[in-house]
Amino acid sequence: MTSPRPGGAAALLAVAALLVSTVGDEVAMVALALRGADRTGLTSVVSAQMLAGLVPGIALGGLIGRIVDRFRPDAVLGAVLALECLIAATAAAIADGAVLLVVTMLFLGALGAVAQTCVMALVPGLFPAAEAQLRVNGLIESARNAGYVIGPLLVGLLTAHGGTGLALAVDAGTFAFALSAVPVISRWLAAAAREGARTAGAADASAAGTDEAAPEEQRTGGGLRAGLALLWTGAQRRITLATIVITVAATSVVNVLLPFFADEIPGGTAAYGTLLATWSVGLVLGPFAVRGPLGRRPTAVVAVGAAAVVGLGYLVTGVYPVVPLMLAAFLCGGMANAVQNVTLRTHVMAGCPKEVRGRVGAAYGATLQSSVAVGFACAGLVPAGWARWGILAGGGVAFLAGSFGWLRARAAADAPAAARDVPAPARRASEGAP
Template sequence: MTLAPTPARRGRAATLLVLTALLISTVGDEIALVALALRGADQSGLTSVVSAQMLAGLLPGILLGGPIGRIVDRHRADAVLGVTLALECLVAAAAAAVADGVVLLVATMLLLGALGAVAQTCVMALVPQLFPESGVQLRVNGVMESMRNAGYVVGPLAAGLLSAHGGTGLALAADAGTFAVALPAVPVISLWLARAAGPVSETAGADDDVAAENTATTAKTEGGLRTGLALLWAGAQRRTTLTTIVVTVAATSGINVLLPFFTEDVPGGRATYGLVLAVWSVGLVLGPFALRGRLARRPTATTAVLATTVIGLAYLVVGARPLVPLMLTACLFGGMANAVQNVALRTYVMSDCPPDVRGRVGAAYGATLQSSVAVGFALAGLVPADWARWGIVAGGAVGFAAGTVGWSRGRARSLTPMPDEDVPLIPGQVAAGGRS
C-alpha cells in the first residue's frame, strides 16, 4: 500500500519545487534583459534605446497594477502563473526570431515586463496558500530571496556567454527554454493546493453557499490598484513601515546610476565597479540566511526598517571613504541587509493580508516599490557626473536617517498602548491586524 505524503513532506517538496521553478524563471528574466539590451545596443548604437528598453521593462508593473491584481484575485493564482510562464516562453521565442528593430525590442521588453509583474504577483498570492503560518512564510521567503538573487547572478553570466558564442538569438532561445522548464511545476502546485483545501462538505445549506459565492465574487471584482494601495497602506504601523521603505528605496536606487561615474575616480576604475556589484550580489544571496535566532523572532516590520538603516549606512560608507576594501565590506553587509529587507517586508505584507485581496495587494506592493525605484533613477539623472560621490553620500545619508526615524517611531509605538487600528478592507471583512 502506498502511503500518502505527510503535510511536512508535501511542504518540503512544494518548497523545493517552487524554489527551483523560481530560480529557473529568474535566470530566464535576466537572460532576456541582458540579451535584449545587447541587441538594442548593437542595432541602434544609442544609449537612449537601451534606456527605453529598461524603462519598458519597469513600467508595466507600475501602470498595470490594477488589472494584474484583479486578474490574480479573480482567478486561481496557480492557473494564472501557468498561463504567464507559457506566454513568456512564446514571447522570448518570438523575440529570438523577429525582434530586430527598435520598436520590436521595446515592445518585447514591455510584454516581458508585464508578464513578469503578473508572475511575481502570483508568487505573492501562492506562498501564503502553500504555507499559511507566518513563521514558515518568513523562512520560505528567505530561501526564495536567495534563489532569486542567485538567478540575478547566474542569468547575466549565462546571457553573456550565450551571446558571445551564438549571438543574442541563442540567448533568447535559451530564455524561452527556461520558462518551458519551469512550467511543469505549476500542475504539481495546483495538486498540492487542492489537497490542502480538502473536500468540500456537501451538508452545507444552499443559501449559505450562494451567500458565500456572492461575497467572494464581490470581494474579487471590486476595485483595482487604488483598492490594493488602500489595503496595503491601511494602519499606522504599515504606513510608518512603508513610508520608511519608500523613502530609502528612492534615495538609494539612484546610486546605481551614479556608481559608474563614481568608480572612475576610485583605484581600479571599471574593475572596481564590477567588483562592487558582484560583492553586493553575494550579499543578496547570503542575506536571508541571517534571518535566524533573535532576528527571526523580531516583528517583520521592525526587521525591514532596521535593514533599511544598514543599507543607507553601507552606501554612506562607500561614498564617504572610497577605499576599496572598506567599500567592498560595506557592500557585502549592504547587500545582506537589502535581502533581509525584501524578505521581511514581503512576509509582513503577506501575513497581514486577507486571502481574497492578495492579488491586488501584491500588485500594489510591486507598483509601490517600482515607483520608488523610478523616482530614484529620475533624481539621479539630475546629479552632475562630477558630483556622483556626493550624490551617493546624500542618498546613503537619507536612507540611514529614514531608517533611524522609522525604527524610532516603530519602537515608540510598541512601547505605547495603542487602540485597535484594524480597518475594514472590503465589505464584510476586517484586517487581521496591523502588526506582524
C-alpha cells in the first residue's frame, strides 16, 4: 500500500459500496418475493424463488472460482454490478409471470455469489497484513448486516408508495451507485500490487500473501474441487471448518423452527419479531468486538468459540423462554454470529495465494451454503409441534460442537510451531496456527 491513508479510504469506500449493494440484494429478494406472491398467489413460486437465490452459489462454485482467479476481481465485480443493475431495471418492467420471476432470482443469486467471492479476493489484495484484513472484514460484516436490516424496511416503504416496480427501480440504482466505487478501488488495488512487488521478498511472501506460489495443478486447473482441497488443507483447518459446518447446519434447523415456536413464548409473533430485530442489532455490533483483545487471539479459536456462543444462545431460548432472557441471548448470539463470520473469513483468506483466492472463496461460500441447505432440509423432518425440542437439539448440538472445536483449536494454537499441521501459504505469525 502506498500509504495508510489511501488504504483507509479504500476500505471506507468499499464498505459504503457494499452496504448499498447489500441493501440492493435485500430489496431485490424481498420485492421479487412480494411480486411473486401478488402476481401468482402460489407459495410454490415464492419457495422456488428462494431456492433460486441460494442454489447458484453451491452449483456454480467451481465456475465462479475460476472466473475470479482468471480475471481481475475488481473488473469482475464491476461487470457483476452492471449486470445486476440491468437485471433489476428489466425486472421492474417485465418480470410478472412465475417463470420470469424465478429466472430473475436465479440470475441475481448467481451474480450475488460472484460478487461475494470477488470481495473475499479483493480484501487480501488491498490489505496484505492479517491484522488489517481482520479490521476490514469487520467493517464489511457490519455493513453487510446493516444492509440486511435496511433492505426490508426500504422495500416496505417503497412498495407502499409505488409498488414493487418502484422498489426494483430503486434496487437498480443501488447497484449503479456501488458500481461507481469500482474504478477507485481498482486504482488502489494496482497501487497495492506495485508496492507489494517492490517490498515483498521470498522470505516473507507467505505472510504478505502476494508472491507465494500455489502448486502448479492448483494454480492452473480445477474448479470447486481444487478450491475445496485448498480450503480443507491442514489438520487445524479441517477441525475449524468441520466445527463450523456442524454448527451452521444445526442452527439453520433452529431458524426454520423458530416461527413455529413463536406461539409458545409470551408476546407471540410480536415478541418473535423483536427477537429477530435484536439478533440483527447484534450482527451489526458484533464485528466491533474484534477490535479489542478478542482481535488479538488466533482467528480459528475465536471463530469456533463464537459458534459455541451462537448455539448457547439458542439453547437458552429453548430452555428458558422468558422474553428478557431471550432478548439477551439473541443479542449475544447475533454478536457471536458476526464475530464468527469475520474471523472465519479472515482465517480462510489470510495468506491465501492470490492465484487461488477466487476458488478458495467460492469453495468457502459453497461450503457454508450447503450447510445451511442441509439444516433447512433436516428441519423439514421435525413436526411443527416439536419445535421447542428441535430448537433445544439444534442449539445443543451447535454448543457442544463449538465447545469441542474451541478446545481443539486452543490446543493447536498453543502447540509449538513445529508441531502444527498447517500449510505454508496459510501460516501467519499473528494467528498462531490458522
